[in-house]
Amino acid sequence: MHTSSSSVSLSLVSLGTIRLVVIALKALLEERHLHAYSEFVAEYNRRARELGVARQAAPPTKAQYYRWLGGEIQHLPRGYHCAVLERMFPGWTAKELFGSQHTPRGGDVMTGVRPGVDAAELAGLWVTSYVVDDCHHVDLSVVSATKDGVSVKNYPPSPRLEGHERGYANDIDAGVFGRHVIGRWRNVNDRYFYGALHLAVLPGEMTMDGFYTAVLTDTEVGDGRWTWARVDTGSAARVDLTAVTLADPQEVSTLLSARTRFDGPVALADVTERR
Incomplete structure (x- = not known):
């Protein structure tokens, strides 16, 4: 299911202190070879333009970006960041992106690969x-x-x-x-x-x-x-x-x-x- 930008609350949603070995966002970026900061920023800007929020949605700083990937946050990022990230990864909510990435044991190896089209x-x-x-x-x-x-x-x-x-x-x-x-x-x-x-x-x-x-x-x-x-x-x-x-x-x-x-x-x- 696609998640529209309007579904993202502009308020900060508490997650509690997150310190996870691998969060879903990091795993997904690595899968798509977008883990390097410069590559992430290029993709972020492209998705922001698609949403029509490029002027107000500046990418995270390099330090902020690596805090995201390290799970070193207490709240979800600002609403426009969430909207852009959800645009980058259709089918994922911002809360899921900043949650843990579980690798299935046995079961379906495609678990976690969300639909990019409904x-x-x-x-x-x-x-x-x-x-x-x-x-x-x-x-x-x-x-x-x-x-x-x-x-x-x-x-x-x-x-x-x-x-x-x-x-x-x-x-x-x-x-x-x-x-x-x-x-x-x-x-x-x-x-x-x-x-x-x-x-x-x-x-x-x-x-x-x-x-x-x-x-x-x-x-x-x-x-x-x-x-x-x-x-x-x-x-x-x-x-x-x-x-x-x-x-x-x-x-x-x-x-x-x-x-x-x-x-x-x-x-x-x-x-x-x-x-």
């Missing part, structure tokens, strides 16, 4: 394309937000595979980690085939780009690039997807591969056959 922002209809066995595959996938991330079904309409009567109908369950969607898929027609996916969510949430892996045999793994583009909501309104036929897989794949990160959604008519 799963609800990914919900909707997407057109996707990948290549398998040198053939282009396209489908229309409905993404739904869940409490654990997203679930996806790419039918109806029937997916299309170049040179074949039909494509692969799959179910997907995935989590959102930072701005990455990481999960698993399984074919609904032949349950022997399954695999994983890892997609980066580009700014604007109009494109996702990444890779899939797939079980080929008990001793072989396949992989390939997987491109997703959001379908314009208006163009798909009141459309019965069971009555839709996807356009030629190679044409749709060419359309998606030509997109840039600045492009908006795709019209449904551009990826389906005219009737």
Whole structure:
């Protein structure tokens, strides 16, 4: 979940004296290679400009910054500092950032990697394309937000595979980690085939780009690039997807591969056959 700057109280919130071996803020900065003061300040200023508070939100001094990382504070920093830090680390509150960073033992190794984009922002209809066995595959996938991330079904309409009567109908369950969607898929027609996916969510949430892996045999793994583009909501309104036929897989794949990160959604008519 994103935390807006308005959610940060401008009053000082008492935390008690904090003396922790590693606070979450320090661990997160190290993960993103922003631990050096100069690198932190550059990122801080960039996020402050995004919030429109650059003039009043001066970065902490070097001494103050290292007190933060050492946990040598009795209260949360000023409100504008909290707002900027929460902007730097979506899904984290200021209080959590200045709390301890716990490394999971056993359990889920992704614990602590918060979503950088709300799963609800990914919900909707997407057109996707990948290549398998040198053939282009396209489908229309409905993404739904869940409490654990997203679930996806790419039918109806029937997916299309170049040179074949039909494509692969799959179910997907995935989590959102930072701005990455990481999960698993399984074919609904032949349950022997399954695999994983890892997609980066580009700014604007109009494109996702990444890779899939797939079980080929008990001793072989396949992989390939997987491109997703959001379908314009208006163009798909009141459309019965069971009555839709996807356009030629190679044409749709060419359309998606030509997109840039600045492009908006795709019209449904551009990826389906005219009737």
